[in-house]
Amino acid sequence: MVPPLVLDIDGTLTTPDHRVDRRVFEILPNWEAPVVFATGKAFPYPVALAHFLGLPETVIAENGGVIHADGVTEFAGDPDACWAVAEEFIERGGDLGWGGRTTVNRWRETEVAVSMDADEELLREIAADHGQTVVDTGYAYHVKSPDVSKGSAFETLCEEYRYDPDRFVAIGDSENDVSTFEAAGESYAVANADSVAREAADDVLSEGHMDGTASVLERLLTEAGPDR
Structure with a gap:
């Protein structure tokens, strides 16, 4: 089986000119494990992305201020x-x-x-x-609010929905992804990541943006084999 994913959007699933890379629509719709979008964008953006990918709307938005899963929305911060x-x-x-x-x-x-x-x-x-x-x-x-982060929201989501955070692969590009890297079992910073994210990740990819993310996802698919 492929592992579950917790993915940043901007700089991670996009091209250098800020467009959602077409490979997102080729790889993720058939991902046979949970996919969580964890972004700094406002709540509607990751929900819309999940919707158009045909994936469950399982998202962390606003740097952890919003958690949405299974039709339930939770808010944190002030x-x-x-x-x-x-x-x-x-x-x-x-x-x-x-x-x-x-x-x-x-x-x-x-x-x-x-x-x-x-x-x-x-x-x-x-x-x-x-x-x-x-x-x-x-x-x-x-x-x-200082106690709000993507990582704390991810941990809350995993606890409430009985996910094992150690099984998740996290990919991101910014300091707001560091807490997710710390909570997930395996983490990657794309080549365009800032220095804080690069330092926190288990591995820094040689390629940036969706090129780097696609390299991880394609490897995970290959490792899962044809019977995934």
Whole structure:
């Protein structure tokens, strides 16, 4: 049998120009073990990806702030505190960014995403004053509660649905994937991963983005054999 997977999306299942790689739609729909999408994106995004792949909508969104499985949704963290950070940031001259795009945070339930062009030092200062933290995913600064992470959400999901986390293979590219790497049995950082993720992973792949992820998935399929 192939092992269950816990997969980041951006930088891991995408091309360098941020598109979902077509191989996702070739490999994952027939994966004969649970697949968990664990992302920093807002809740609807991983649900939509699972839906269009024909997979169960088993997702961790917003860096662990949202867990959805078997039709049940759970939330963690303090969104009011996160928005208090954002409001003070704006009052003190900061800009959430996104060029007027409201969809970045429109459906976000538990955190606030801020553009990488923002004043990081000011954002982190205000977040600390409010007892919140900032995670740099390489795509955005995420203001969130410090006790929320992909890894803690993954552990909760495994406990509630009787998954063995040691059987899971985790693949990711950013510091927000480190906690998942620590919780899963086997972990890989794609070649484009940041230094924190590379240090935490069991193995750093020679190829980046979906090229690296596909190399792992294809090997796992080969090892499982024709009778998987």
